[in-house]
Amino acid sequence: MAKQLLGKEVTAALNEKIMGQVAELKEKGIEPKLCIIRVGENSSDISYEKGATKRCETLGVAVEKILLPEEVTKEELLAVIDKVNKDTSIHGVLLFRPLPKHLKADQSEIENALDPAKDVDCMTDGSMSGVFTGKPLGFPPCTPQACMEILDYYGIDCKGKNAVVIGRSLVVGKPAAMMLMAKNATVTICHTKTVNTAEIAKNADILVSAAGVLNSLTKDYVRPGQVVIDVSINWDAEKPNSKGGKGAIAGDAVYSEVEPIVEAITPVPGGVGAVTTSVLVGHVVEAAMRTVK
């Protein structure tokens, strides 16, 4: 039976570290603050906002919300971003995306209007450049960083290990590959055009699956001794849920056949997804710390 890599354990340790940093900042008279900019009333945005707000409150980070109507103009939104850029009491900014349809053509311009120093959710080109080059130009996306936090917490040394990332998106796969390489792993990135993914995956010591395809990670992809980080959050209509019915979230792995083989694995839910919110709050605190360095 594999060791379960539990998000809640990682988050508990991360939260403790963050609270220590917040206490240090408050001694210096700085209260770290996250600004959430939400356009419209998208239910998943609101749900994420609630979670982030609660986590900020728990950890002593202030939250300022700027709620804009669905029909906000590009100019109005850019003015808001300009204002938060200049507001030294705000250390990190979360802008929900995708933006409404009428702003889609300007999305990149809007995203890059934010100062990368406040870009705690990696939406600017500056943050992306930082992920690639290793410079502290912004912040990496929260999900791949959550994977790294899990590896760190469980003492999984990446140096010289073969790490395989399945997926090459800019929010997970590519940054995860860069972050694993920064930890001195030898990294292979597989994607939809890879012809022998199962064989490559089987050769991994650390396997990060971010395919976003339910049941794509079968027993053919794994071997004993592996650490599997299942990043994806898919909907499994057949999976029993907590209400006694069917339909629940699930990762890429066919958990029942992968888990008995590998050495360690993150469950879904309860794995990577459980760590991302604290990573986001950690970025706000780090952004505040950078202002006093």
Added chain:
Amino acid sequence: MAKQLLGKEVTAALNEKIMGQVAELKEKGIEPKLCIIRVGENSSDISYEKGATKRCETLGVAVEKILLPEEVTKEELLAVIDKVNKDTSIHGVLLFRPLPKHLKADQSEIENALDPAKDVDCMTDGSMSGVFTGKPLGFPPCTPQACMEILDYYGIDCKGKNAVVIGRSLVVGKPAAMMLMAKNATVTICHTKTVNTAEIAKNADILVSAAGVLNSLTKDYVRPGQVVIDVSINWDAEKPNSKGGKGAIAGDAVYSEVEPIVEAITPVPGGVGAVTTSVLVGHVVEAAMRTVK
């Protein structure tokens, strides 16, 4: 015997393409221009400058040189960069680095003062972000792009192939990996902390060696059927030179033992290095073309 992938053949094709683009631009009244900024009298800078100038002249691209004394101040250099940013007759800028010691602490600030749209030699964070994200934010470094030009010219399809890059520098290894992935190769990046590089390299269909270590690529790293791109330019004190003595440049490969095994290989000299100057000039022309798009 392996097919030799010759830089001069690739360059000839590339030059023809560039000259066609220059002709189109000139019909629109635009003369593409490269601005070379050189600080001091470093002999390798001067040598590169001569080569780039000559290639520009051959291809119909204008060159403006700004020569600054070794003791130029940060403010003076920033003023020059600001001027070339604003000069719409200049499409691409090449600034030789490393800068003199007294500017070293400010090197990143100086590099990033350049408009990424004119950054034909990939010195800005914006260009780096573009390499990572695939956005046309600047230009990739010339050396890894020269590798791609070689693959393209010789019709080597990367889709679904296993590509292995040895080296993770920001000027070659990492960008080469991103560019191979953009061509749908499955990419593995090996580096100094990789424990089984020979074994991984042997599994590659396309092997890009950018270790920068003379004789590091031996017969143990290769197998029949492989395409080897030897990027490095090392000094081999034992290699016979054209003057009948010893001492010549060489790649990573022990050419005499690798060449008989693999399917195709770039010689050093005469391979990748022979393509980079035209890639640079191509960037200037592309930068000019972007201004009219």
